[in-house]
Amino acid sequence: MSECIFCKIGKGQIPSKKVYEDDKVIAFHDINPEAPVHVLVIPKEHIESVNMIDENNSKIIAHIFVAINKIVKELNIQESGYRVVTNCGQDGGQTVGHIHFHVLGGRNLQWPPG
Ligand code: 5GP
Numbered sequence: 001m002s003e004c005i006f007c008k009i010g011k012g013q014i015p016s017k018k019v020y021e022d023d024k025v026i027a028f029h030d031i032n033p034e035a036p037v038h039v040l041v042i043p044k045e046h047i048e049s050v051n052m053i054d055e056n057n058s059k060i061i062a063h064i065f066v067a068i069n070k071i072v073k074e075l076n077i078q079e080s081g082y083r084v085v086t087n088c089g090q091d092g093g094q095t096v097g098h099i100h101f102h103v104l105g106g107r108n109l110q111w112p113p114g
């Protein structure tokens with residue numbers, strides 16, 4: 001999947017405004033933010049969407065949420081609150097075929113989404 005843009009961001013081949021990185025995960029500011037804080041958290045490993053999560057790769061999801069906990073503390077939204085969203089497929093509004101978790105905060109978010 002050499003053409004996947006999020007794989008390329010994970011490898012540092014496309015620049016991003018990084019907020020967190022470890023050996024398995026990278027987090028960076030969304031290029032088109034929908035809230036004062038809008039970060040994307042992705043596994044470096046290519047997984048297309050929630051549809052591709054199984055017993056063999058599911059540990060990365062727990063690891064991503066541990067990373068999110070660190071990121072929201074760092075970005076000062078842990079106390080005020082935030083939303084973690086992963087869009088899946090066409091009706092879910094997924095536009096990039098590499099699983100990613102949106103972390104949105106810094107304003108009062110409305111519910112339900114449109
Ligand atoms: P989706 O619509 O798939 O849930 O979310 C994809 C997100 O990736 C969008 O919010 C979009 O703004 C963001 N995005 C797409 N391409 C890039 C990029 O090259 N760099 C960054 N930082 N964000 C991107």
Ligand code: ZN
Nearest residue numbers: 004007046098
């Ligand atoms: Zn990818």
